[in-house]
Amino acid sequence: MEATPPGELLQDAAQRAIAYLQSVPHRSITPSPQALLRLGELNHPLPQTGVDAREVLRRLDEIGSPTTVATTGGRYFGLVIGGTLPATIAANWLAAAWDQNASFRWTSPIAATLEDVSLQWLSDLFGLPDGVAGAFVTGASMANMSALASARHALLSRLGWDVEAKGLYGAPELRVVVSEEAHITILKSLSLLGLGRERVIRVPTDHRGRLKIESLPALDDRTIVCIQAGNVNTGDFDPAAEVCRRAREAGAWVHVDGAFGLWALAHPAFTALTEGLAMADSWATDGHKLLNVPYDSGIVLVRNAADLRAAMSANAAYLAEGDAGDREPSHYTPESSRRARGVEIWAALLNLGRDGIAGLVERTCRHARSFAKGLSDQGFEILNDVVLNQVLVSFGSPELTRAVIRHLQSEGICWCGGTVWQGRPVMRISVSNWATTEADVQLSIEAMVRAARQLHAESSA
Template identity: 55%
Template structure:
């Protein structure tokens, strides 16, 4: 939804009505995103007819956040034209956040649309302890965010926020004579591609009503603290934590790739806790994401002990 709104606006700025005329013959839209973007960016570009050839990857820093200098150079070299930039609040592997304030300023100076993928990292804004990580978020044109991670809401709960409601509705709405209220003020079905979507707004309202502002902040802070506890415990046990733990993501190596995969498989079979594997910067790693509202310090300690027990029982070198 965010990128559909972006497509509408950047082409309208170029004098092209994409909803009426489609993409054939339209000015080329350039999309810039970090090299470590989430895969849904690529899928969205395919579904919107822009295609992945429109994508220009921008290099990232040591923790996976987009390099602002590289973004500035890419925008400068591209010159004028319809431009969308996809930024990230919470790298899916490391939790790193882009410098949103500087990046959004760059995008807007080049007349582009700044979209922020904040699947889980957007919630950092709820806590005074982590709010600085998403400074400048409010200057973006659109955000995407999930509720099924940190808020522990039903799985298909997600949000699209657009700073320009008229653009959002123009990109997504539809009308039919038999639909009550159709063609009037935009309603829920005018803002999403899912006309038959369940009333997820009720579950969101109930969750936020239960937690309150302080409850959401406490949930974010506790998960971040537990992630650091995971990192400290596994480091003390002799394993390699490869990322700066800034949110709730922890990446751990157990030696070579094959050994790490064997440890991940052993942990999943053991059943004390569950952690998946990932590939980051060419290495296979265990990815620990702390988001369960009921996880405790005792759970973390028990999990660290189980991971250590299983890893030490697998042959091979621990040191990468």
């Protein structure tokens, strides 16, 4: 068997990928049952002799492409899933060909440089102080974890304790304050860091999911406060300015989980929500949500570079190359070997520019407001103030709302998930994709209204 030449193979892959992307606007978002049945064909023993790469690709495309969920299209509104700007897919393809290990400047000067540049751009875009350090990680989960590791380091080292060396055995006690609405990844990070997911002070929240400032306990220099920019259900923001002011006075650390909401800093229309965010000590956000770069792509930013570095840096004789003064990426990340995620972030930032980023955030939020208006005009209840890109809707009874979600998911015109908001089962709409158009929104509203009316009529019959 003749092996397919690499050039031919990659041309074939590009054509298949392009055909896939072109099919997405016209196909069902969820895979059909027939397509899913074909997944069984992949389930065979490892062959003794290898299969030619072209045939590998053919199987992947013919079985795999129809069994994807078309999250990259403009009518996917589940979780907080962004799409992929064409510039970022292209950058990702080239970066795959480079196959750089982004650990060090000497393993990849280009990856390290794109990280430096992107960090500077992000820091400017978000209005963060000079000297902020950052790292490119898998997602906001790992960004939250890295930021909280920096917080743990900073507070304990000020108390004379070297947590990286000695762990938490016998360490001075830290207090962690979170809101009742803190994202699960904050709690998971606390558990990974030995700070305990239940050993936290939980501050009550208001009807919009915002931390109630009047219930914030007194802070001190042993306290980490986690606030959020963008509640995963309502999209709302905790009162950062007042939390940060109190934390500054007390010597406490404020971490902002801004997985998608931090991008609101890119547009002046959101100033009332974002006020004070830049005063925090650390921030976590995602590239794969509102910035629309491919998975997996998260970013951690820490005000005092030394804190992130101290929490993450590890050395061995065989790794000590390069100039001591340079920023070596792996000294700021939990991983060692790592793909060059900065490539796509850089491509997105450069391709969009400040105006394009602001426009992307503004557009997704405008579409969210269109959803809210369109659905409430049809008599359905919107449960949140649509301040960003998230919409919570009830179609009537909990059963009917759940039935509408199931119907939409199997119909395949648009995709939304469910959640429970303040005790009520609701449907969540998250508009996070650059490709969503007003026509997508209207088509989706029609599908939702049709489903709700039909299911209501069936249940009343």
